[in-house]
Amino acid sequence: MRKLSRMNSLLGCVFIVLVTALIAETLMVKVQTTHLRKEPKFYASTITVLRAGEVVETMSAADGWYQVKTAKGTVGWLHSSAVQTGSFNLTATDRTLAAKATADEIALAGKGFNKQVEESYKTKNSNANFAAVDRMLKVKVSRDQLLKFLKEGMLGIYGGRP
Amino acid sequence: MSQSQKIRIGTCALLIFVLMSCATLEQQIDAISPVKVSDAETAVKVGKTLRDSFRDITEEEEYYIGRAVSALILSKYAVYNDNRLTQYINTVGQAVVVHSDRPEIYAGYHFLILDTDEVNALAAPGGFIFITKGLLKRCRDEETIGAILAHEVGHVAAKHGLQSIKKSRLLDAFVLIGQEASKRYGPQELAQLTSIFEDVLADIVEKLVERGYDRKFEHEADKLGVEVSANTGYDPNGLVDFLQTMVDDSAGQTGKGWFKTHPSAKDRMDRVQKQIGGMEAIPEVPSVRTSRFQQAVQSVK
Numbered sequence: 354m355r356k357l358s359r360m361n362s363l364l365g366c367v368f369i370v371l372v373t374a375l376i377a378e379t380l381m382v383k384v385q386t387t388h389l390r391k392e393p394k395f396y397a398s399t400i401t402v403l404r405a406g407e408v409v410e411t412m413s414a415a416d417g418w419y420q421v422k423t424a425k426g427t428v429g430w431l432h433s434s435a436v437q438t439g440s441f442n443l444t445a446t447d448r449t450l451a452a453k454a455t456a457d458e459i460a461l462a463g464k465g466f467n468k469q470v471e472e473s474y475k476t477k478n479s480n481a482n483f484a485a486v487d488r489m490l491k492v493k494v495s496r497d498q499l500l501k502f503l504k505e506g507m508l509g510i511y512g513g514r515p
Numbered sequence: 516m517s518q519s520q521k522i523r524i525g526t527c528a529l530l531i532f533v534l535m536s537c538a539t540l541e542q543q544i545d546a547i548s549p550v551k552v553s554d555a556e557t558a559v560k561v562g563k564t565l566r567d568s569f570r571d572i573t574e575e576e577e578y579y580i581g582r583a584v585s586a587l588i589l590s591k592y593a594v595y596n597d598n599r600l601t602q603y604i605n606t607v608g609q610a611v612v613v614h615s616d617r618p619e620i621y622a623g624y625h626f627l628i629l630d631t632d633e634v635n636a637l638a639a640p641g642g643f644i645f646i647t648k649g650l651l652k653r654c655r656d657e658e659t660i661g662a663i664l665a666h667e668v669g670h671v672a673a674k675h676g677l678q679s680i681k682k683s684r685l686l687d688a689f690v691l692i693g694q695e696a697s698k699r700y701g702p703q704e705l706a707q708l709t710s711i712f713e714d715v716l717a718d719i720v721e722k723l724v725e726r727g728y729d730r731k732f733e734h735e736a737d738k739l740g741v742e743v744s745a746n747t748g749y750d751p752n753g754l755v756d757f758l759q760t761m762v763d764d765s766a767g768q769t770g771k772g773w774f775k776t777h778p779s780a781k782d783r784m785d786r787v788q789k790q791i792g793g794m795e796a797i798p799e800v801p802s803v804r805t806s807r808f809q810q811a812v813q814s815v816k
Contacts, residue, residue, distance in 0.1 A: 383574045384621050395613040405575070405621075435619035456571040465576040465692050466712055469700060473709040474583060481586035485594055489585065489627045489643065492601055494609045502606045506657070506804045508748035509610065 378411045380419060380436040383460060387436075389429035393418030396500060396510060400429040406460075409436075566689040569677040577677060578621035581641020583712070584676070584719050588629075588637060588645060591724070595630035595648050595815070603811035604628060604646065604664070607657060611665045614746040615739075617672035624668065634764070635776070636663055637723050638670035640677050651815045653760045657808040658753030658800060662744045666754065669739030675732045679722040680715050687711055727776025737783055741790050750797040751787075758784040 382403045390397040393415050401423070403409070409421040409431070418430045437457065459465045475483060494502075503509040572580070595601075608626040612618050624642035629635075632649040639645075644667045646660075654660050670676065688711045691704060700708060722728055728736075741751040761780035777783075 384619050384623075385575075385578075387619055395618065432619050434617045456566055456573055459566070459692060460573040460575065463575065463698055465573055466579045466688070466708075466715075467575065468579070469705065470708055470712050471579055471583060473705050474712055477709065478713070480590045481583060482589040483582065483586045485589040486582050486585045486643070488594075489589075489625050490622065492605050492625060492627075494602070494606050498606060499609050499613070503610060503748075506610075506748075506807070507798075507801045509614065512748050512798060512801075 378438055380409050380411055380421060380431070380438055381457070381460070382407045382409075382431075382435060383437045384435045387431060389421070389423065389427065389431060391429060393420070393430040394510075395432070396496070397430070399496075401427060403431070406463075566693070567686065568682070569674060569680060569685065571689070572674075572677055572685075574621040577674075578641040580677070580712075580715060580719070581639045581643045583716050584639040584723070585641075585643040585645075587716060587720050588639065588724070592629040592631055592645075592647075595628040597628070597814050600651075600811050600814060601626075601628060603807070604660070607660050608644065608664045608668070611661055611668055611743055611747050611749075615665070615668050615672055615743045617668075620671070624671070626664065634761070634774070636667050638667040638676065639723065640671065640674065640719065642671050644668070644671070648815050651812055653757065653764070654808075654812070655756055655760075656753065656800070657804040658744070658750045659757045660753070660808070661747060661749040662740055662751060662754035663757060665743040665747070665749075666736045666740030668743060669736040670728070670732070672739065673732070673735055675728050675736065676719050676723065678732070679728070680718045684711060684714050684718065688715070724776070727778075730778045733778050733783065734786060737787050738790060741787055741794075745794060745797065748797075750800060751791050751794070752797075754787050755784055755791065758787065 382405055385405055386402050388399040389401045389403055391400055403423065407423070409423050411419050411421055412428065413420040414433075417433050419433060419436065420428065421431050422428050437460070471483075475481065504511045604626045608624055612624045620642045622641065624644060626644045626646065628651065629645050629647045631647050632652075633647055634649040634653060635645075635647045636650055637645040644664065646663065646667075650663070651660070654663070688708065691708055691711070694704070727733075737754065740754055744753060745751045758780045761774075762784065
């Protein structure tokens with residue numbers, strides 16, 4: 354009788370683990386690149402960089418951040434603004450998109466207003482100053498520069514509100 | 516076979532099923548990998564709403580719209596070339612961005628100074644934010660710049676630029692984009708889409724540069740600006756100080772730049788003061804913020 358009870362407990366545990374695994378949500382990176390961080394903070398160090406279209410599995414969530422597991426099994430934190438939720442079935446055999454598609458499909462397919470549309474626009478509008486836009490994109494602020502700036506100015510974690 | 520044996524056999528069978536399911540699940544997780552173009556085209560519908568509003572514009576599309584809007588702004592205005600000041604503005608901007616609700620966007624936020632005495636700040640979709648030399652001249656300290664940039668980040672985060680696009684235009688684009696499975700457009704489709712793209716840009720530029728956002732968007736950006744600058748650790752009264760300057764200046768400068776595209780500074784100031792009144796006090800401003808601000812902006816003063 355005791356054995357039976359143990360077996361039932363074991364089964365219960367396995368069932369809970371299985372159900373949790375089955376309802377684990379998948380997320381897709383929707384920004385060009387995002388940092389998988391050690392902690393759920395922008396100041397936390399980077400484990401690896403993920404690119405648009407990469408799909409990860411959620412493990413937990415906390416205050417605007419998701420703890421995730423990558424395809425390679427790496428665990429870390431991503432900010433919610435960098436990902437979109439959904440079920441991304443990459444094994445489907447249906448190769449056609451409907452006349453209207455969802456935002457997820459367009460994002461996955463890299464369609465929409467994209468580089469090709471910009472190139473076409475440029476040929477018609479030579480006055481538009483894309484060279485200046487590209488220079489604008491080159492100005493970067495590193496994590497260390499930002500941390501130094503915040504620390505000296507007593508901002509963010511060094512004095513501001515949490 | 517006894518009852519107990521039946522239960523044991525049944526349990527074993529269930530365990531085997533569970534373990535096999537786990538293995539299948541593991542394979543599925545292993546299958547989760549970076550999306551290749553060929554894979555992307557095989558994406559299936561998961562019962563989500565088809566695209567029909569500005570909210571359905573993808574991050575990448577917003578980026579390309581923002582790039583082109585910025586290219587048009589930069590064909591009208593010259594860039595103010597002061598690397599130190601540009602780096603400073605970008606650092607204040609990033610400090611604010613990481614304390615906002617939408618810190619990550621497709622290619623991140625970028626800030627640039629326009630070489631004009633016109634007083635203005637513009638936020639294009641995709642995080643391209645412009646602030647004029649004339650506006651910087653009127654900023655008293657880092658708190659003011661922080662609050663103004665937080666206001667502009669608020670416009671981007673709330674997608675005010677994308678909301679300027681006429682809905683019919685957007686629907687035409689969505690139908691056209693959804694028609695072909697291949698990633699690259701054919702010549703006819705590309706010509707049609709480019710034409711819609713031009714109209715989309717015209718809608719946004721008209722709002723940004725000519726007519727200004729709707730009053731409610733400006734008030735929403737003010738509200739976000741106050742919240743985000745306070746979250747960063749700045750005194751949100753920086754926005755009040757700036758609006759006061761604009762109230763004082765408005766008599767002589769109506770009809771240009773900021774004065775043409777923004778609602779009454781007095782009305783905005785009253786609302787912002789009311790919001791700040793309900794917040795907890797901000798610690799005293801350390802002198803290093805004032806000194807680094809003065810060093811950075813000396814070329815425009």
